Amino acid sequence: MTGHSAVIEVCGATKAYGTGTARRVVLEDVHLRLLKSEFVCVVGASGSGKSTLLHLVAGLDTATEGRIGVTAGRPAVMFQDHALFPWLTAGKNVELALRLAGIAPGSRREQARSLLALVGLAESHGQRVHELSGGMRQRVALARALAQGTDVLLMDEPFAALDAVTRRVLHAELLRVCAERGTAVLFVTHDVGEAVALADRVVLMSSDPGRVVAEWSVGLRSARGTDTPDAAGLVDEITARLGEEADCSARR
Numbered sequence: 001m002t003g004h005s006a007v008i009e010v011c012g013a014t015k016a017y018g019t020g021t022a023r024r025v026v027l028e029d030v031h032l033r034l035l036k037s038e039f040v041c042v043v044g045a046s047g048s049g050k051s052t053l054l055h056l057v058a059g060l061d062t063a064t065e066g067r068i069g070v071t072a073g074r075p076a077v078m079f080q081d082h083a084l085f086p087w088l089t090a091g092k093n094v095e096l097a098l099r100l101a102g103i104a105p106g107s108r109r110e111q112a113r114s115l116l117a118l119v120g121l122a123e124s125h126g127q128r129v130h131e132l133s134g135g136m137r138q139r140v141a142l143a144r145a146l147a148q149g150t151d152v153l154l155m156d157e158p159f160a161a162l163d164a165v166t167r168r169v170l171h172a173e174l175l176r177v178c179a180e181r182g183t184a185v186l187f188v189t190h191d192v193g194e195a196v197a198l199a200d201r202v203v204l205m206s207s208d209p210g211r212v213v214a215e216w217s218v219g220l221r222s223a224r225g226t227d228t229p230d231a232a233g234l235v236d237e238i239t240a241r242l243g244e245e246a247d248c249s250a251r252r
């Protein structure tokens with residue numbers, strides 16, 4: 001991997017599914033680089049290959065061409081569906097991840113407690129997942145992802161199923177936790193407002209095939225996470241460009 005502090009480096013990644021006349025190029029020559037502690041949101045129309053890109057970076061699928069480098073082993077992944085064990089307590093779910101990360105049995109319980117406290121669930125250690133609200137479950141999922149102890153977190157619409165207020169609270173929590181731990185985040189969403197609220201950088205993908213076609217540095221334009229006129233202007237600008245891309249792909 002080139003560059004000192006890049007934690008994710010995607011170089012010319014192409015992904016095609018099928019063969020012969022059924023071959024379909026979903027991603028084409030995608031380049032993307034994330035530095036330590038950087039928060040990058042990927043937006044694009046449905047089917048533009050955002051999830052596919054995340055799967056490639058996660059090592060859940062392989063690129064047809066190109067190279068994908070991730071430092072510090074396997075990144076943690078968090079999806080819209082929390083995928084927790086509902087019959088286990090919040091604490092046990094996190095402890096399980098700690099066990100898989102090779103943490104010694106004696107310190108798992110304490111570490112699970114402090115991770116749950118970090119995501120604002122200090123009191124819920126002993127509660128079973130099925131007793132928790134949707135927002136609380138996503139917090140447990142975040143604690144479990146953090147339990148893997150990696151510098152890189154990959155998130156695919158993790159808050160899409162939550163109401164606006166809960167989502168806002170979790171945005172603030174996520175930014176705080178990642179800043180505290182120096183975690184880099186690659187976050188997929190089709191909500192441009194969410195992207196501008198969270199990201200240092202927003203990357204826009206085209207469809208058919210998915211390519212990185214535009215990029216905005218949010219920090220240069222507005223303070224993230226706030227309802228400033230600059231942030232609203234940036235949301236409008238990115239949304240307009242997203243619309244142009246959707247029109248282009250509809251004409252192809």
Ligand SMILES: Nc1ncnc2c1ncn2[C@@H]1O[C@H](COP(=O)(O)OP(=O)(O)OP(=O)(O)O)[C@@H](O)[C@H]1O
Pocket residue numbers: 017018026044045046047048049050051052053190
């Ligand atoms: N295993 C697969 N086999 C064949 N085609 C696939 C496979 N996985 C994804 N695709 C196709 O790749 C394209 C991109 O899918 P992907 O889920 O990455 O898009 P997306 O931008 O994340 O979409 P959305 O915003 O709707 O979640 C879609 O047309 C999808 O049908």
